[in-house]
Structure formats: structure tokens, C-alpha cells
Amino acid sequence: MKKYDLFIIVYCIIIVLSVMYATQPLQPLLAKEFDVSITKASQFTAVIMLFLAISPIIYGYILEKVNAKKMLINSSIILFITNIFLGLASNYELFLLFRTIEALVIPAMLTSLMSILANIDKENIKFNMSIYVAATVFGGLLGRVFSGFIATNISYHWVFYSLSFAILISIYFVSKLSYEGEATIVKPKISDVTAILKDTRFSTVYLLMFCVFFVFAGVLNVLPFRLKEISTDISEFQISLLYLGYGMGILVSLNSKKIIKFFKSEVNTILAGLIFFSFITIFLTIPNVMTMFLLIFLFCLGMFTVHTVSTGLANSLKASQKSLTSGMYLTFYYLGGAIGSFVPSIIYEKFGWNSVIYMFCGILILIIILVLNKKRFYLH
Structure with missing residues (x-):
């Protein structure tokens, strides 16, 4: 090229x-x-x-x-x-x-x-x-x-x-x-879609990414309002600087092979990323802009580790129908993002930031249990 x-x-x-x-x-x-x-x-x-x-x-x-x-x-x-x-x-x-x-x-x-x-x-x-x-x-x-x-x-x-x-x-x-x-x-044919969804390996990865992106999009979408709540005089530019942590995604996507090698397998890497992601999410309750800035870097590191490795895993599970499996992966991923960009803002408006974070942590704990439970399906 x-x-x-x-x-x-x-x-x-x-x-x-x-x-x-x-x-x-x-x-x-x-x-x-x-x-x-x-x-x-x-x-x-x-x-x-x-x-x-x-x-x-x-x-x-x-x-x-x-x-x-x-x-x-x-x-x-x-x-x-x-x-x-x-x-x-x-x-x-x-x-x-x-x-x-x-x-x-x-x-x-x-x-x-x-x-x-x-x-x-x-x-x-x-x-x-x-x-x-x-x-x-x-x-x-x-x-x-x-x-x-x-x-x-x-x-x-x-x-x-x-x-x-x-x-x-x-x-x-x-x-x-x-x-x-x-x-x-x-x-997509309905029969092909249902056949893929019946495969535990795919349905677990899809549900995992739906939940992870729901949490990720939810945090990043409500974040500007939370920052205005912590500091009323914060400018739009200062808010936007908190998204610099997003750059971690570039580092992770270009070094994914090394990360997988370190954790010995894809499913281990996903679990490590998930646990780290959940752990950082809990600390987002700290009402301090500078702390928030540092935490978002780590938050993005966890999310992009799970996302990058899951994408590769979903694409390597089936030799045929690659475009359908990756298309379905993106559908679940963005559906989580769409609902995550909307639902948490309703909860934030009614019950406040901490309630949103506790909800996210609950979802992440459930998904960690699910992945641990299905881990054997990925070890070949």
C-alpha cells in the first residue's frame, strides 16, 4: 500500500x-x-x-x-x-x-x-x-x-x-x-446470528464488551457534569484534558501481543484487565479533579486492554463468517455504549454520582464472575 x-x-x-x-x-x-x-x-x-x-x-x-x-x-x-x-x-x-x-x-x-x-x-x-x-x-x-x-x-x-x-x-x-x-x-441471516449466540464463547465475549463499554461510556459521558459539580469554575478545555487518558488505547492496541504474552493467554489478560478496570472504577468516587485526571488514565488502560484482546479473541474463534462475528461484536459493543451514554445520566440526575459508580461496580463484579465461570471454554 x-x-x-x-x-x-x-x-x-x-x-x-x-x-x-x-x-x-x-x-x-x-x-x-x-x-x-x-x-x-x-x-x-x-x-x-x-x-x-x-x-x-x-x-x-x-x-x-x-x-x-x-x-x-x-x-x-x-x-x-x-x-x-x-x-x-x-x-x-x-x-x-x-x-x-x-x-x-x-x-x-x-x-x-x-x-x-x-x-x-x-x-x-x-x-x-x-x-x-x-x-x-x-x-x-x-x-x-x-x-x-x-x-x-x-x-x-x-x-x-x-x-x-x-x-x-x-x-x-x-x-x-x-x-x-x-x-x-x-x-446477516437470523439462523447464522442465533448459531453464533448459542456458542458460549461468543455470547460471553459479546456480553462482556456490552457491559464494559456500558460502564466506560457511562463514566466518560457523565464525567463533564461531575467535574462541574466538583468545581463550578472549571472550563470546557480543562474538562477535555481529562480525556487525555484515552491515549492509553493507542499504547495498548500497539502492544497487545506483549501484554498477552505476559499474562500467558488471552482470557487471563481479559480477566486481569477487568479486575483492574473494576478496581479503578471504585476510586472514581473521590471528589477531586486532579485525582480524577490520574484515575481516568488507569481507567482507560483497563478498558482498552479488555477491548483490544476481546476483539482479537472474537475474530480468532471461528475460521468462517469472520465479518459476521466481528460485526456482531461491534453491535454489542456500541449498543453498550449507546445505553451507557444515556441510562447513567438519568441515574446521575436522580441519585448522584456515587450511585452511578456503585451500579457500575456491581455490573463489573457480575461480569468477572461470568468470565471466570466460562474460562474453560477458551482454553484450547
Whole structure:
């Protein structure tokens, strides 16, 4: 693969993920701006997660095959327009409408990018997929920090205008891509899906990732409101800096082989990551911004260890139907994220931060027991 092509794909992934997560540190500001509740403001992120969860099913039935480059350009144009309108939106309903339109095209873009990356250089597919994961993590990190910085120093409207400019550059780049192939989208059969779900190894990994991402998305989504509660004068930029811990995902995804080697097996690594993740979650009850900053680094380390190793495990369990098993993995993962971006904010509003954390710890203890119980199914 030409380095130029790889650069274009990585740039596009970073921009798409920046758009996806740009609203997260701004949620308290947007809640105030549109005079809405915490729960309503949380929907700006939750709506995209929801569409990422259901898109493999929807797109699988609408599009059998589609030109990946063409889909990427058309979706980017829509994203370019919606971001301008997000900057101009003067009320909650309009803002949510444009975020919902974005939620429809972002999965199509990520499907195209993944397809191009997997097919443009078939000899280095594993390495390319780790680049994909690292780029999504970096995009999520950059989007949050960048939006907090712009909102604090200029205004939140300029977060969306500047993202539109970045999308415009990506449209130009994509038109120069040398890849002209199709993005094959899986059309799942109900019988295939139920057969995979009946396999304990898959159902355990799917449930594990649903719960882990539910907790992870829940913490990161309610976090800006919690920080405003601890310190009323904290700026959007300072809030966004707490997401720097997200960068741990890049380190983990690029060193996953070494981590697995250290723990002797994938299932041991998942258990170690889970226990560590649960342990750190308990300490998030400490009402101190600096402590929170350090804990989020460790929190992300635990989550990305579980996620990276689980992705590899889910893809290695079955020789055939790889696209269906990985598609189902992403569905459970993002469904956990969508519900996690929404439900905890309701509990936080009614019962406070500590109740949310205790609920998360309860879920994580149950999932640790489940994985321990099913451990034998993974040891071959």
C-alpha cells in the first residue's frame, strides 16, 4: 500500500471520530445553552453510538455492495454540511436533528474506511487493523481535547465550523485515493446470528464488551457534569484534558501481543484487565479533579486492554463468517455504549454520582464472575 493512501485513510478515521466525540466535553455547556437536562444533552453522543450498533444490520439489508470511495465522498459531503448547521443551530431540537443525520452517515464512513484498509493491502491486514484501532482512539482523543480548547478560547460554534473545514480537506484527499473497489457489507441471516449466540464463547465475549463499554461510556459521558459539580469554575478545555487518558488505547492496541504474552493467554489478560478496570472504577468516587485526571488514565488502560484482546479473541474463534462475528461484536459493543451514554445520566440526575459508580461496580463484579465461570471454554 502506498504511504499516501494510508495517510489519507488514517486522516479520515481521525476526523470522523473527532466529529463523533466533539460534543462530549461540551455537554454541560450545551445543556445550559439550550436549557435542557443532563439526560437530553447526553443524547448528542448516545445517538451516534446507537446507529453504530444497528448500522451493520440496516446497511447489510440496504446495500449488498457499494463503491467504498464513492460512499466515503458522499457521506463526507453530508457530514461537512451537518457540521456547519450544528454551529448555526439555535435550539435543542435542531441540534439533535443534525446529530441524528450525522449518526446515519458515520457508520457508512467507518465501514468504507475499514473496507479500504482491509482490501488495499491484504498481506498486512492484522497490522492495518491495529492502525485502524489506534487511529479511532487518537481521533476520539483529539476530538474531545480540540473541542474543549476551541469552545473555551473562541466559542462552541467554532468547534463545528473548524470540523467542517477538516472534512473539506478529507473530501479532497479521498478523491485522490487510488482504491476503486467495493465495500462488501454483511447481510446477516437470523439462523447464522442465533448459531453464533448459542456458542458460549461468543455470547460471553459479546456480553462482556456490552457491559464494559456500558460502564466506560457511562463514566466518560457523565464525567463533564461531575467535574462541574466538583468545581463550578472549571472550563470546557480543562474538562477535555481529562480525556487525555484515552491515549492509553493507542499504547495498548500497539502492544497487545506483549501484554498477552505476559499474562500467558488471552482470557487471563481479559480477566486481569477487568479486575483492574473494576478496581479503578471504585476510586472514581473521590471528589477531586486532579485525582480524577490520574484515575481516568488507569481507567482507560483497563478498558482498552479488555477491548483490544476481546476483539482479537472474537475474530480468532471461528475460521468462517469472520465479518459476521466481528460485526456482531461491534453491535454489542456500541449498543453498550449507546445505553451507557444515556441510562447513567438519568441515574446521575436522580441519585448522584456515587450511585452511578456503585451500579457500575456491581455490573463489573457480575461480569468477572461470568468470565471466570466460562474460562474453560477458551482454553484450547
